[in-house]
Amino acid sequence: MSRDPAAEDRLYDAAVVGAGPTGLAAALALNYVGAHVVLIGPLPEARTERRDTRTAALLAGSIDMLKAIGVWTGLAPHAAPLKAIRIIDASQSLLRAPEITFEALELGLEAFGYNIPNTVLVETLYARARDALGAVIAANVKDLALGEHEARLDLDEGAPVAARLVVGADGRQSLCREAAGIAASKWRYEQSALATDFKHVFPHDGVSTELHKEAGSVTTVPLPDPCASSLIWVGPAAEITALMRYEAETFRETLQERLGGLLGRIAETGARAEFPVAGLTAATLAAHRTALVGEAAHILPPIGAQGLNLGLRDAAALADCVATALRQGDDPGGEAVLAAYRDTRRLDVITRAVGVDLLSRSLLSGLMPIQAARGLFLHGLNALPPLRRMVMRLGLTPPTELPSLMRPAAN
Missing domain, CATH: 3.30.9.10 (D-Amino Acid Oxidase, subunit A, domain 2)
Structure with missing residues (x-):
């Protein structure tokens, strides 16, 4: 089911694979900076009596x-x-x-x-995507061929789609990550x-x-x-x-x-x-005309509201990199864009992944030295307001500059 029946006849700047919140946001962010985008993914789940309360x-x-x-x-x-x-x-x-x-x-x-609520977030993003994007295709990708000049995506329904950049927002079992030959470390x-x-x-x-x-x-x-x-x-x-x-x-x-x-x-x-x-980190965030965002790139334990926020920063940072390429008339899926995206996201992803992992393990540890260290740190936060404010700022913002779309609009 496609909003644009002629999608197979066009070469898109970007094909976003995955219609979860990160994929939807990535597609809309790329559209915002002027890219011609096709979104590929199943329709949001219909509401049922058993509500999604996440x-x-x-x-x-x-x-x-x-x-x-x-x-x-x-x-x-x-x-x-x-x-x-x-x-x-x-x-x-x-x-x-x-x-x-x-x-x-x-x-x-x-x-x-x-x-x-997740359901409201996805439904609202999806409705906006249907209005704003070049094409929205309710299908699954069954195969990817990543060529020198473009990528070809074969779907389980409808004709193939061609794009210069593939955005893998297809989750922890990412087909895009596998097709690009990107390894991932996983743990429970x-x-x-x-x-x-x-x-x-x-x-x-x-x-x-x-x-x-x-x-x-x-x-x-x-x-x-x-x-x-x-x-x-x-x-x-x-x-x-x-x-x-x-x-x-x-x-x-x-x-x-x-x-x-x-x-x-x-x-x-x-x-x-x-x-x-569970936890997951991809060996790299981009390779072979493919950029990974969200859970295709990293999975964190549910601590400190970091997971989806990290994925949205992926999407916004990728939009910045693609915007630069489009302004300069360059290939949005070329190595220069992929390298810029890798460099821009590396520190934020590493610090969040390591920090959340250490915090998760420290909370589970029964070792007295670890418990004592955690207690002393929290005592320090209570006693020292400047330290507490510094920790709050670190939790809210990445260690690198915020992507353009995440900066407050000028009044």
């Missing part, structure tokens, strides 16, 4: 990108501001870390970002995560809370309803599988106990989804 906590730069590509107006009514992040050590360790709260106001911000944390939402008696006041225990964590994230939050429960795989099997009332009672009255009585819980906690 959400995306998007930081300020990602929100500025959504504004630039023309979707924020449709998302804003469904977005909840993240005004503060609270971390609580709920373990039984003798060296428990102090509770700490990071407040956006300390940085002069109204909010660190916004929490948005022997954990799984459960995603859901729930209603509670006490208002969340825009505060996201992380409760850390010995074998995992529970994170609550505000929803637009002041008495509703989304939840990510990370724990041993067997524990999460058991939680998925609980009847609704048993799960509600178990969550109530786990949160320890944090948000008062839990009135209702939503649909639950389970997914593995």
Whole structure:
């Protein structure tokens, strides 16, 4: 199903493979800078009685990108501001870390970002893509041929598509990554995560809370309803599988106990989804007319809202590189563009991947020296506001310059 039946007769500047949030954002970002783009991927899943209750906590730069590509107006009514992040050590360790709260106001911000339901995010991006792009093809890529001057994409439905640049936004089992001959390191944390939402008696006041225990964590994230939050429960795989099997009332009672009255009585819980906690890093982000974005390039544990925000920075940075090539009349899929993209993204991806991995492992460690180091660090953050503000800025922005689309618009 294609918005442009003649797509096979054209040579596109870029073919974006994958219609998840990162792929959709990448296609719209490339279109924004003047590239002729075709998006290839299945239609968003139709709404069912079993709702997708996962959400995306998007930081300020990602929100500025959504504004630039023309979707924020449709998302804003469904977005909840993240005004503060609270971390609580709920373990039984003798060296428990102090509770700490990071407040956006300390940085002069109204909010660190916004929490948005995944379903709304994807549907809004997809609707914009259908209006804005040269072609949107609801199909899967079954084969790629990456030539010297162009790439040919064979689909499971319809005629082949030709493009000078392939943007692999097709997830952890990326066909684009495989076709480009890019290796990837993969690992598991022997954990799984459960995603859901729930209603509670006490208002969340825009505060996201992380409760850390010995074998995992529970994170609550505000929803637009002041008495509703989304939840990510990370724990041993067997524990999460058991939680998925609980009847609704048993799960509600178990969550109530786990949160320890944090948000008062839990009135209702939503649909639950389970997914593995894993890591992945591609050996390179670009090769052979292919640039990888999002989970095709890197997968992080669900800590600190880094995963999707990192993928959106991939998309925005790639748009900058392609924009430069188009202005100069160069090949958007040529080695100069791929090299620029690799160089631009390397430090951000490495620091986020290593940092989140170390944090994840430190939270699971039972070693006293590691627990003591974590506790001392959090004590320091509580006692030293300048250090706390520095850590907040590091969490919000990459160690390199923000891509153009992620910079606040001039007033």
